[in-house]
Amino acid sequence: MKPERVARIREVLDRRQPDLTxxxxxxxxxxxxxxxxRSCDAFAVPECHVVWPDEDFQTYRRRAAGSQHWVRVNKHPSTAEGIAHLKERGFRILAAHLSASAQPYDQxxxxxxxxxxxxxxxxxxxxEAAELADGHVIVPMQGMVxxxxxxxxxxxxxxxxxRQRRQAGFFDQPRLADADYQRLFFEACYPDLARRxxxxxxxxPRLLENGDLEDSAAFSVAYNASSNQ
Structure with missing residues (x-):
């Protein structure tokens, strides 16, 4: 892989915001x-969550312009379960919902x-979801719509x-956990090998900053041993 490509991958991972979804x-x-x-990828969000009760959830892939390779999509059978999962991880849930308590998104x-x-x-x-949310947010309309x-x-x-996070310095250093960073780095640099x-x-295997395997010999032993199992 060209050094420019590796540098671009690291640049993207360095900006990912694990506590935004x-x-x-x-x-x-x-x-x-x-x-x-696609918006999640564009705005540094490493994963998103969808409530999709049906089994067929693959129809979106051809429309995502490859962004699904950069954004992990977590599926939940119900909104309540999805919200509970995120709250357990410390997320504040803000519903895009017009209500008496809703606040403009820029405030x-x-x-x-x-x-x-x-x-x-x-x-x-x-x-149900509006009641489970911690707050409501709106984008004020200035026209007839x-x-x-x-x-x-x-x-x-x-x-x-x-914008807020960049202003607060959240993009000045990597925020992904090391294990998550290494996993995403390897999957981006070696997608076929990662699949296997x-x-x-x-x-x-752990990667060096230039994308090379840190211990290629040890990985070869482990990989070849797996083919004999």
């Missing part, structure tokens, strides 16, 4: 899911661990969060 509430249209995933602090909850295309955030597309709102919220490692249940 999106969770969808019954968003069902593949093009909207895909657009949200909230997004430098703390934040998960934006995005509602379905027509109905918006469900009553009453709302924006769910993926557009997600992009605006993430963009504002990115997962199939063989071989632990990813």
């Amino acid at each position: 999106i969770i969808t509430d019954r968003v069902s249209k593949p093009h909207n899911i895909s657009a949200i995933i 909230l602090d997004f430098t703390q661990p934040t998960a934006f909850l995005m509602g379905a295309e027509l109905e918006g955030v469900s009553n 009453e709302s924006l597309n769910v993926s557009v709102v997600a992009a605006l919220l993430l963009s504002e969060a990115c 490692c997962r199939e063989r249940k071989v632990t990813y």
